[in-house]
Amino acid sequence: MSALGGGSAGGEGINPAASVIALVIVLASVGIAYVVYPAALIPLIGVIVGGVLISFGVHFVPVGGAPAAMGQAPGIATGVAMLAAGGGLAGLFGGAWAAEMGIWVALGAGAMGGGLLMAITCLMVNVVYVYAMGIPAASGKVDKDPITGDTYEGYRSQGTEGHGLPFISYVGGVIGGILAGAGGTLIYLELLSVYQEALPSFLGMTPEGMQTLAVSLAGIFAVGMFLVAAVLTAYNITGTIEGPHDPKFKRWPRAVIGSSAACAACGLVAILLVVI
Amino acid sequence: MEEILFGIGISALAGALATVAGAAEDTESDIGSQGDPNSQVQLAPQMGYVHRIYNKAISGEPPAYGLWVALAAGIAWALMAIQYNAILALIIGSAVAVFVQGVYATTAYLGRTASLAKFEQPVYIDILKSVTTVTMAHAFVAVFTTVTMCFLIIEALGHPFPLPLMGLVWGIALGAAGSATGNPFYGKERQYQNYPFGAGLPISASGDIVRYAEAGQRSSLDNGWFTSKGAGPASGICFGLIVFFELWRTILFEPFAAGWGAVIAGAVIIIVFMVIDRMVETWARKTYGPYTTAEAVTEEEATA
Numbered sequence: 001m002s003a004l005g006g007g008s009a010g011g012e013g014i015n016p017a018a019s020v021i022a023l024v025i026v027l028a029s030v031g032i033a034y035v036v037y038p039a040a041l042i043p044l045i046g047v048i049v050g051g052v053l054i055s056f057g058v059h060f061v062p063v064g065g066a067p068a069a070m071g072q073a074p075g076i077a078t079g080v081a082m083l084a085a086g087g088g089l090a091g092l093f094g095g096a097w098a099a100e101m102g103i104w105v106a107l108g109a110g111a112m113g114g115g116l117l118m119a120i121t122c123l124m125v126n127v128v129y130v131y132a133m134g135i136p137a138a139s140g141k142v143d144k145d146p147i148t149g150d151t152y153e154g155y156r157s158q159g160t161e162g163h164g165l166p167f168i169s170y171v172g173g174v175i176g177g178i179l180a181g182a183g184g185t186l187i188y189l190e191l192l193s194v195y196q197e198a199l200p201s202f203l204g205m206t207p208e209g210m211q212t213l214a215v216s217l218a219g220i221f222a223v224g225m226f227l228v229a230a231v232l233t234a235y236n237i238t239g240t241i242e243g244p245h246d247p248k249f250k251r252w253p254r255a256v257i258g259s260s261a262a263c264a265a266c267g268l269v270a271i272l273l274v275v276i
Numbered sequence: 277m278e279e280i281l282f283g284i285g286i287s288a289l290a291g292a293l294a295t296v297a298g299a300a301e302d303t304e305s306d307i308g309s310q311g312d313p314n315s316q317v318q319l320a321p322q323m324g325y326v327h328r329i330y331n332k333a334i335s336g337e338p339p340a341y342g343l344w345v346a347l348a349a350g351i352a353w354a355l356m357a358i359q360y361n362a363i364l365a366l367i368i369g370s371a372v373a374v375f376v377q378g379v380y381a382t383t384a385y386l387g388r389t390a391s392l393a394k395f396e397q398p399v400y401i402d403i404l405k406s407v408t409t410v411t412m413a414h415a416f417v418a419v420f421t422t423v424t425m426c427f428l429i430i431e432a433l434g435h436p437f438p439l440p441l442m443g444l445v446w447g448i449a450l451g452a453a454g455s456a457t458g459n460p461f462y463g464k465e466r467q468y469q470n471y472p473f474g475a476g477l478p479i480s481a482s483g484d485i486v487r488y489a490e491a492g493q494r495s496s497l498d499n500g501w502f503t504s505k506g507a508g509p510a511s512g513i514c515f516g517l518i519v520f521f522e523l524w525r526t527i528l529f530e531p532f533a534a535g536w537g538a539v540i541a542g543a544v545i546i547i548v549f550m551v552i553d554r555m556v557e558t559w560a561r562k563t564y565g566p567y568t569t570a571e572a573v574t575e576e577e578a579t580a
Contacts, residue, residue, distance in 0.1 A: 069312035069463030071476030077312050077459035082338040086452020089445045097435050101535035112542025117518050119549040124457045124514040126556050132461055132506045134474030136560040154566030159478025170553050219441045
């Protein structure tokens, strides 16, 4: 058996053994956090929920990769993790800014920040396709748009799988940005709450003195965990996805399980960093 | 009131800087073939089309710009911590980041092109000398404007993130906006200029990129000239709008309804952009109509 001989298609189903291992990792991480620093239990669960939101959200984002750059496939012409990171981190920017207004306002601000980036980016993608390249939007996976009812038969140019961003993909992109932005912000806020509480006692610093350190640590861990969840999801998607109407969208439970385990482990490390 | 006006002014200035950054970022990536269209530049020699296009897919544009802007921001932040003048610190930080970009570009071009040796693709030293510096110049504009925008957001608007983290966040967003908006124009309209306008590229034609110009062989500098008229400004508008609306909605509406004002404003702006997108999509369907086969066109002409 060689690496070249291995199949790349992961299939649709959930692997029970891997899921049990993921569950064990999640439970072990939560258990260790509770034993070492009980106040970190709820924040760690928040971090896991944030990872789940990011992973689920990334499935909505219409990503066409390299084929989209030549008008050979629908979607945005960049990588899954790249685009989701852009949207999610713009959300993190907004959420962190609104952190002092309370968790729900910050989550809302983060969600809207991610959604706004995706809404503007998706619009400009269609503007370039339509006005600069003369190409109308057409899905390659469905013949009829589930929202607008537009038919795509006849709007796909010869030899391609469709192009541009059909309206369902646009809406998917915005929903993906909103979920990813909210997830990234949730991870940031939960880690920030742990650091603000733990750093003064463990490092002997004043709360004012460690504010920059807490924000920096929480921010960089949020960015890191965001990329962990987004890249794991990109592996699950394997290449390109058109949005919620794409058959690959059904694979989301697998990525959500994987991301929750990864974020639990990463979240535990992020918490242990300041409490040990 | 004065504070809000000041905030809106800073938002506009940050939006303007972001617009320049987006345009420069996309033009830089198109000259260097860094985005997804790079797949065709790499594929062409394997299909027998030897070319003189620069080839530096260092990584996806978002992580690449995340690195360069964060690096510039980190150095500027450190220099400001030892009391350097802020503008000087931002310029030095950007210059150092651009040297790193130049090193990456050089090694990427040499490595990727040398890997095509078995397909008889030469490594052109004159291309390395002439194009690398042009990508560095564009990267400087993109990095400097983005890091200056980040500095403004922190110092004038009071965002809690330190400068290096802010640079990482907006560098990744810059790369995401620039690659998403600009790649199709470079990939389809420029690299496959000899294929019909108004249609996607047939998958079977992959690798057959345009290699000749009006006189002699096409250079990547020609690609920068072409894309700076379409993809560059579009990417600039995209990133500029993202930054402006993100700041504007927060500055103007956050005081309302205990912070929910900014969230509601964000939702309204998203819906407005959604409606505009639907109008663009409908306009294209009505104006261009469905594709017709060659036989159908001949029949129509015969009937007429």
